[in-house]
Each structure stands twice: as C-alpha cells, then as structure tokens.
Amino acid sequence: MMKPDIAIVGGGLLGRLLAWRAVLSGLRVVLFDANDRLGNEATAWVAGGMVTPQAEAVDAEPELVAMGRRSLQLWPGWLRQLPSPVHYSDSGTLLVWQRTDAAEARRFETVLRTRDPHARYEHLNAEQLAGKEPALGTRFREGLYLPGEAHIDNRQLLPALADALEALGVECHWNRRVEDSERPEASLVIDCRGKNAKSRWKELRGVRGELVRLHAPDVELRHMIRLLHPRYQLYLISRPGGNVVVGATSIETDDCSPVSVRGALELLSAAYAVLPELAEARILELDCDCRPALPDNRPGVRYSPNARLLEVNGLYRHGFLLSPAVVEEVLTILPELLRSPASGLSESPRWPLLGARAEVLACR
Ligand SMILES: Cc1cc2nc3c(=O)[nH]c(=O)nc-3n(C[C@H](O)[C@H](O)[C@H](O)COP(=O)(O)OP(=O)(O)OC[C@H]3O[C@@H](n4cnc5c(N)ncnc54)[C@H](O)[C@@H]3O)c2cc1C
Numbered sequence: 001m002m003k004p005d006i007a008i009v010g011g012g013l014l015g016r017l018l019a020w021r022a023v024l025s026g027l028r029v030v031l032f033d034a035n036d037r038l039g040n041e042a043t044a045w046v047a048g049g050m051v052t053p054q055a056e057a058v059d060a061e062p063e064l065v066a067m068g069r070r071s072l073q074l075w076p077g078w079l080r081q082l083p084s085p086v087h088y089s090d091s092g093t094l095l096v097w098q099r100t101d102a103a104e105a106r107r108f109e110t111v112l113r114t115r116d117p118h119a120r121y122e123h124l125n126a127e128q129l130a131g132k133e134p135a136l137g138t139r140f141r142e143g144l145y146l147p148g149e150a151h152i153d154n155r156q157l158l159p160a161l162a163d164a165l166e167a168l169g170v171e172c173h174w175n176r177r178v179e180d181s182e183r184p185e186a187s188l189v190i191d192c193r194g195k196n197a198k199s200r201w202k203e204l205r206g207v208r209g210e211l212v213r214l215h216a217p218d219v220e221l222r223h224m225i226r227l228l229h230p231r232y233q234l235y236l237i238s239r240p241g242g243n244v245v246v247g248a249t250s251i252e253t254d255d256c257s258p259v260s261v262r263g264a265l266e267l268l269s270a271a272y273a274v275l276p277e278l279a280e281a282r283i284l285e286l287d288c289d290c291r292p293a294l295p296d297n298r299p300g301v302r303y304s305p306n307a308r309l310l311e312v313n314g315l316y317r318h319g320f321l322l323s324p325a326v327v328e329e330v331l332t333i334l335p336e337l338l339r340s341p342a343s344g345l346s347e348s349p350r351w352p353l354l355g356a357r358a359e360v361l362a363c364r
Contacts, residue, residue: 206290
C-alpha cells in the first residue's frame with residue numbers, strides 16, 4: 001500500500017467517524033485501536049447516544065448548540081450510508097419536573113431562549129403530557145416538549161462504522177495499542193484517543209458518568225425523558241428490544257471504577273420515581289466511564305507541525321452531539337495540512353465553530 005495520508009490513533013466514536021468520512025473524501029487512511037471492532041472499551045460504548053442541542057443548551061455555549069444543530073442535520077444522512085442498520089429516533093425530548101422545581105424549569109426556558117435563537121419548544125399541561133407520553137400518566141403537572149432531538153443506538157453504531165471502514169478496504173488495526181513514543185507511518189497522524197490521550201494532552205480530565213441498562217418490555221417510551229432537577233438530571237431513553245437506558249451522573253473525577261452502591265441507588269430510585277412501571281424491569285448492566293473533557297468543556301484541536309500530529313479531543317458529554325460537526329470541520333483543513341504541513345491552524349478562517357480552540361504547538 002502507498003504511504004497513507006493519515007493514520008488515526010483511537011477508533012472510538014470520533015476516530016471511526018473521522019476515518020470513514022476521510023476515506024469517503026478520497027484520503028488514504030489507516031486506523032489503530034487498542035481494542036476490538038465492537039468498540040466495547042470506548043467511552044462511546046457506555047454513552048446514552050443523545051443528540052439533544054436544546055436540552056444541553058443550559059450547560060453548553062451557543063457555539064456548541066449550533067454545532068449540535070449541525071450534527072442533527074448530518075446524522076440521518078450519514079447513518080443511511082452505513083452498510084448495517086443503526087437505530088436512530090428523532091422523536092424529541094420531554095422535559096418534566098416536580099412542582100417544587102418549577103423555578104428550575106423557568107430558568108431552563110430563559111437560558112434556552114438566550115443561547116439558542118432557533119429554539120423550538122412547546123409547553124404541555126398534565127393532560128397533553130399524558131397524551132404525548134402515556135407511560136408518564138398524569139404524574140407531572142407540566143412539561144416542555146423539544147421536537148426533533150434525537151438519539152442513536154451507540155452499540156449498533158460502533159460496529160456499523162467498523163463494517164463501513166472494512167467494506168471500503170481501510171486497514172483497521174484492531175487490538176493494537178499505539179504508545180506515545182510510536183509514530184505510525186503516514187503523512188499526518190491524528191490522535192483520537194479520548195480520555196487515554198491525557199499522557200500527551202495534560203489539560204484533559206475525566207468526568208465520570210454512570211448508566212443503568214434495563215430490560216423493560218412492558219414500558220413503552222415514545223420520547224427521551226429528562227427530569228429537570230437542581231442537583232440530579234435524570235434521562236431515560238428507549239432502545240430496541242424493550243430496553244431502557246437510564247443515566248444522570250456527572251462527577252468530576254478520573255475514577256472510572258465500577259458504579260458505587262450509592263450511585264446505583266440514586267439512579268434507580270430517581271428512575272422509579274419518574275416511572276414506577278420500571279419496578280419489574282430487569283437490570284441488565286450498570287455501566288460507568290469517564291468523559292474526556294478540556295478545561296472549558298469544549299472540543300479542542302491542536303496541531304504540532306514538527307511531529308505532523310493533529311490531536312482532536314475534549315468531546316466531554318457531547319460526543320454524539322458534536323462529532324459529525326467536529327469531523328466536518330476537521331475535514332476542511334486536512335487537505336491544506338497535507339499540502340503544506342507548516343500552515344497555522346489558528347489563522348485559518350475556516351474554523352467557524354472550533355476556531356477559538358484550535359491551537360498550533362510550534363515547538364513539539
Ligand atoms: C455515561 C455516559 C453517557 C454519555 N452520554 C452521551 C450522550 O447521550 N450524548 C453524547 O453526545 N455524548 C455522551 N457521552 C459522551 C461520549 O460518550 C464521549 O464524548 C465520546 O465517546 C468521546 O469520543 P472519543 O472518540 O473521543 O473517545 P472514545 O469513544 O473513548 O474512543 C477512544 C478510543 O481510543 C482507543 N485508544 C485509547 N488509547 C489508545 C492507544 N494508545 N492506541 C490505540 N487506541 C487507543 C480506545 O480503545 C477507544 O476506542 C456520554 C459519556 C458517558 C460516560
């Protein structure tokens with residue numbers, strides 16, 4: 001094989017997606033991942049797979065909300081191009097809250113309107129809520145409906161991307177860890193190792209998240225449900241096969257050890273309070289992982305001309321929300337980086353969204 005244009009190290013969510021779109025754009029790509037083609041060691045394997053720019057607007061700056069909106073446009077077409085089916089639903093999010101947390105809901109609405117000029121939402125009273133999501137009954141007096149928000153089955157997506165890469169003849173080196181001291185043969189190396197890139201990108205930190213996967217064939221959820229709460233922001237997502245994913249936590253720590261008793265109790269009691277019908281659901285898995293985050297919780301891109309190394313990281317809790325938009329932007333600068341390696345990313349006018357975070361490391 002001719003020398004590849006790019007070698008991608010880390011084939012989780014971002015690495016696989018970038019490799020696939022780069023090949024489709026005509027580049028020669030080789031991919032290395034420390035684990036197998038299923039992707040079950042990637043943070044993306046644990047994730048909820050939500051693409052919810054409006055629901056995230058309270059914690060994310062307007063640029064990120066705009067990137068999330070772009071991803072919402074890109075995902076359906078990209079998923080249709082994959083050789084294997086990946087469940088995708090854009091039936092929207094239902095936000096609900098307890099009566100005592102009405103102030104939190106008003107705050108959410110104000111911030112949403114400020115951060116997202118395109119925000120679309122509907123107020124629902126108890127009856128309308130029950131009509132839209134019968135599983136909730138009339139348990140909540142009011143709610144907000146955020147139409148168009150989506151979720152992707154992450155566990156179908158990762159192997160489907162592996163199928164796509166292999167079908168296109170990409171050299172995929174599964175179960176091949178690349179050490180910091182190694183440099184795969186390619187014109188440009190792209191580091192997409194997520195939380196494991198900390199050895200090279202010191203500012204990366206972990207933000208722990210815990211999830212429970214339930215088998216609840218009798219509970220039908222038509223939408224993603226989010227509980228607005230000042231401390232505990234629960235979400236419930238249905239998955240094919242009668243499964244429901246329940247998540248909530250965001251803890252500032254690099255500790256990715258298994259879910260604690262307290263974590264499990266809090267998660268399950270909150271889920272049970274929102275949907276008592278889950279009482280007889282079966283617990284399939286309790287999962288935990290650390291999201292890769294940079295100090296400002298925005299994605300970052302760094303380029304080291306000497307090492308011919310591009311690093312893309314910091315997807316934080318927004319990997320599914322942002323990765324198509326991030327990939328699209330990275331692809332716009334790859335041709336120039338391959339043509340003239342010394343070019344400066346930060347001066348490039350073609351970084352409308354990531355611009356502020358793009359950085360050139362001249363001396364590495
Ligand atoms: C509980 C939880 C819920 C989440 N829910 C959502 C959600 O609903 N929506 C959303 O948008 N985001 C969500 N996220 C965040 C999302 O999962 C991450 O942002 C995303 O997975 C980061 O993607 P990545 O490709 O950077 O890292 P990863 O997906 O972790 O991929 C990194 C890859 O690098 C490989 N690797 C590591 N070291 C090496 C090495 N030395 N050599 C070769 N390969 C290596 C790993 O094997 C792995 O495959 C959630 C995260 C958690 C923990």
